[in-house]
Amino acid sequence: MRNGNGPLSGAVIAVAGAGGPAGRAALLRLAEAGATVVGSDNDPERLAEAVDAARYAYGGASVTGDTVDLLDLQSTRDWAAHVEKDFGRVDGVVHLVGGWRGSETFTRTKLDDWDLLELLLIRTVQHTSLAFFDALQRSDRGRYVLISAAGASKPTAGNASYAAAKAAAEAWTLAMADAFNKAKGEGELTSAAAILVVKALVHDAMRAERPNAKFAGFTDVKDLAEAIAGVWEKPATEVNGTRLWLTEKP
Numbered sequence: 063m064r065n066g067n068g069p070l071s072g073a074v075i076a077v078a079g080a081g082g083p084a085g086r087a088a089l090l091r092l093a094e095a096g097a098t099v100v101g102s103d104n105d106p107e108r109l110a111e112a113v114d115a116a117r118y119a120y121g122g123a124s125v126t127g128d129t130v131d132l133l134d135l136q137s138t139r140d141w142a143a144h145v146e147k148d149f150g151r152v153d154g155v156v157h158l159v160g161g162w163r164g165s166e167t168f169t170r171t172k173l174d175d176w177d178l179l180e181l182l183l184i185r186t187v188q189h190t191s192l193a194f195f196d197a198l199q200r201s202d203r204g205r206y207v208l209i210s211a212a213g214a215s216k217p218t219a220g221n222a223s224y225a226a227a228k229a230a231a232e233a234w235t236l237a238m239a240d241a242f243n244k245a246k247g248e249g250e251l252t253s254a255a256a257i258l259v260v261k262a263l264v265h266d267a268m269r270a271e272r273p274n275a276k277f278a279g280f281t282d283v284k285d286l287a288e289a290i291a292g293v294w295e296k297p298a299t300e301v302n303g304t305r306l307w308l309t310e311k312p
Contacts, residue, residue: 068096070294073203074149076142077101078132078190079158081108083265084209084283088156089116091287093123097153100145102130132159132186135193142193152197154205156290159186168219176223183227184234191238191255199245204253205293205301208235209286212261216312232257232305239303254302256293260286261309281308 075092079085080101092099093116103109106129113127128144131137146152161182163175191206198204210228217225239255246252264280289308293301 068094070153070291071096073097073153073294074145074151075099075154075156076145076152076190076194077156077158078130078186079103079160080127081105081112082158082160083267084160084263084286085158086112086115087265087283087287088158088290089113089125090119091284091291092156093117093120093125095291098124098149099126100149101125101127102132102141103127104129104131132189133181135189138189138193142190142197146197151201152194153201153203154207154294155190155194155198156207156209157187157190158209159183160209162224164224165220165222168222171220171222173223176227179223179227180230183224184230187231187234191234195238195241198253199242202252203294203298204242205298206235206238206253206255207290207293208232208255208257210257210259210305212259212307212309212312215259236303242298242302251298251302254293254298256301256303257305258286258289258293259305259307259309279309 075097077085077088080089081103089099089101089112101109101113109127113125116125117123128141130141159182161179163179165171198206210232213221213225214228214232235255235257242253260281261279263283264277265283
């Protein structure tokens with residue numbers, strides 16, 4: 063059953079990229095903590111399955127889903143406005159839109175891969191952060207949470223496009239954090255933008271497919287979801303503009 067007195071009771075949190083394994087885990091954990099959760103994904107069927115799983119796990123939990131084109135700024139703004147209108151507030155955005163492309167060597171990097179990753183990993187961050195900024199600023203516990211990768215801080219030859227896109231997404235999120243600082247004026251900082259850094263993610267289906275794999279340094283999606291929920295447990299001043307490492311620093 064949903065814990066109506068959970069640590070996130072009363073909070074309204076939007077999860078972008080809710081249909082993937084990490085998104086499903088985040089929906090479950092945030093619902094367990096008592097939040098009203100609104101997921102989005104570009105795959106309606108996958109999103110519906112994730113929303114239903116969270117509702118089933120926590121009877122009475124408020125978990126809904128919206129099919130949103132996060133590559134379109136106006137669609138993203140419409141989603142943000144709809145969430146705030148329907149629920150009266152927005153206390154968080156969790157950005158879980160992912161994607162990966164790599165190459166055998168640096169010189170074999172395909173710039174078509176960059177074109178795709180720029181859209182998935184940067185443009186969606188730009189759109190969600192711009193669309194939700196004002197609502198998060200109005201919240202007494204607003205949080206924007208970006209999931210990033212250790213490779214952004216130490217790129218490898220075959221991951222040039224991916225690492226560069228992740229680094230750009232981090233820079234954009236840190237600029238949002240500075241905007242929260244400036245927007246508070248002389249008042250208390252209540253809203254924050256933070257980055258959770260992983261090496262890579264692993265989930266049960268991956269382990270089943272590769273039972274002998276070690277997945278060394280990988281973060282389980284359930285542990286990631288726990289860390290996401292934990293961002294609201296710390297004061298905004300402690301998490302705003304910070305990288306919270308869930309794997310060893312490179």
